[in-house]
Amino acid sequence: MFTFMQSVLVLDFGSQYTQLIARRIREIGIYSEIIPYSTPLDTIKEHKPGAIILSGGPNSVYGEDALLPDKGIFSLGVPILGICYGLQVIATHFGGEVAVSSKQEFGRAKILVDRENDVAASRLFSDIPDSDVWMSHGDKVVRMPEGFSITASSGNSEMCAIEATGSKAALKVYGLQFHPEVQHSLYGKQLLSNFLIDIAGLKPDWSPKSFIEHQIEEIRKTAGNATVICGISGGVDSTVAAVLVSKAIGKKLHCVFVNNGLLRKNEGEKVMSILKPLGLNITMVDAEEIFLKRLKSVASPEKKRKIIGRTFIHIFEEQIHEEKFLVQGTLYPDVIESVSVKGPSETIKSHHNVGGLPKRMKLKLIEPLRELFKDEVRAVGRELGIDEDILMRHPFPGPGLAVRVLGSLTKERLDILRDADEIFLEELKKQNLYQQVWQAFSVLLPVQSVGVMGDKRTYENVLALRAVESSDGMTADWAHLPHEFLSHVSNRIINEVRGINRVAYDISSKPPATIEWE
Structure with missing residues (x-):
């Protein structure tokens, strides 16, 4: 956990967009951390959050498999914003009702901000007009909880946005049926900024520079005096990860570039010419024959990824001398589509460097970029002084042309x-x-x-x-x-x-x- 005085806790109920919430908050300049929805109240208190956001999720609050947080969060005196499933958690907790919607909403929808009732001056919707938002839900609030008012509606969700008013206004509890974290919600970032800065009173103090300082400290603490090996591809992610780790441990980092026969045309020569000016210690390994042999007649993408992941590790292990750790440029989209890390999110596909890794591996992992998105990685790379030609390369999948x-x-x-x-x-x-x-x-x-x-x-x-x-x-x-x-x-x-x-x-x-x- 970062040591900032102010932070936001995002309780994860399993939405594919949960990390987007954290990303938008970091764009505003405020540190956020994702924790499971089931985190005990005492642990939440230890974080001393300046605000709490409840994410979306695939479950129904009225079902047997409903995921509900500790009710004590509503008594902490901390501003709370519920998004999609999070709104429904709030409505249910305060006595409202949620049911299956007669018409599902997926994709773009237009919201109408209510400017005629007693909360027309809603601070959450300050300077936000009627606009397009991103919807993804099959349930909706059908009965308002007592002490709440509607602040926005859509064609299918009459109670699309609600907030505590009157005697409950001091609770500072807000709920949205739509996803402000998704870029298709035109004023989503402004809305989150209204909540965090205007309502919660938080101040921006998080940046790529502070992220780098924290990661350098964590890498040194994790690696100790051990040497570290890094799988580097010449792409944005692995290059930024390698430079970041080298800032932390210097010459103890040994980079390995593997030509697996699954690269683009003339990629090997291009990669080595790109990486040479960075001053990294790099060994190139030609492993095309072994990769293609192991992948022969394999058509399943999941099997391809797992074979490639295991083979990469075996190649790295052959290069090991004294190294005890393996650096990987894993990003959050890789993680959220592969495994449920913070909460009960659904697996979309495994990635060679996440779900494809062997269970028994000689090397322990260091993944400094694991909770960043691509544009954040590029921002970190710029702060590290990496050339723009490297940072602006298009993403290339770890399994390469195999997929x-x-x-x-x-x-x-x-x-x-x-x-x-x-x-x-x-x-x-x-x-x-x-x-x-x-x-x-x-x-x-x-x-x-x-x-x-x-x-x-x-x-x-x-x-x-x-x-x-x-x-x-x-x-x-x-x-x-x-x-x-x-x-x-x-x-x-x-x-x-x-x-x-x-x-x-x-x-x-x-x-x-x-x-x-x-």
Whole structure:
């Protein structure tokens, strides 16, 4: 836990967006910490929170599997904001009623701020107009708890926002059916700022610099006098993690770059040239043969990830001399989609560096970026003085092209994808579109289609192009790239890459899809 005088506790009820709440709070400049909803009251008191936020979650407050916090939190005299499921917890606790909604709400909805009742001057909605918000719920409040008033409504949720008023106003308890933490809630950050700064009276004192100072202290405490090995890929996450750890322990850090045969075209040479100026001690290991051998005939993405995770660890263990710790650039989106860390969140998929790690491992983990999002990592990297060319590289999955060649892997299929992907990224950079999208890549599908090339019938591979816009990777919209650009890229790929006769463009958003296909 950070040693700041003021902090916010986020009680996790299992929402996929819980860490987004903490992220938005940190953007405001206030430190936040996520703890399980079931944390005992005495432990909560030890944190001395300046405010408490109750997250969303997949359960129903009226069900047998309802997740409820210690009721004592409502007697601490601390401002409380409930989001989605958190609102329903508040309504139930104070005597209201929650039931299944006749119409579910998922995605964008418009809220109308109530400016005509006795709480028209709601401090929570100060300077916030009627606007679009992000909904994700199947239940809603159907009877108001006594002593509360409605401050906003939507087409499907008449009690979309409520707050304690009158004799209960001193409780400073607020509830929202929508998710202000999601970027699609247009004034969500302003609303959180109103709650934390205006209502709770907290002052911003958290920054990338303070994060670095804390992590350096924690890394030194964890590693002691031991030497540490770091798996580095040349991507943003592992590079920032390596530089951060090197700041803490200096020459005791040994970096290993593994060419696993699942990298992009000429990636090995590019990575080494990028990392060399950072002054890190790096060993390059060529392990393409062993990775491809172990992945032969494996089509399941989950099996691929686990095989790659285990093989990475085995390679690192072969490089071990005196090292006792392994540094990884794991980020929160990896964690929340792999395992339930803070609360009962649902597993989406395992990641090679989270769910794919072997249970018995000689090395203990150091993951200094584990609770950060990509843009926060970049901010930390800038504070560390890392070059912008490294920081602004698009995310690349730890399992590499193994999860972009759908189905069984072969070197031939990997090479086809490498050539196609190189063209896509090259053209994005030529047209100054690369930095306008969050992530762009190609996917080789496990299907073939009929085509006509040179007056001859072909039956070859189908390639999908994917480009998304996002700020954190938790939600994303497909990028509306110019049709002329897509046409040019498609023509180049089909004409220049043998084995592809059809190119498609993925126009699905997250949710319901994920950014990567596997």
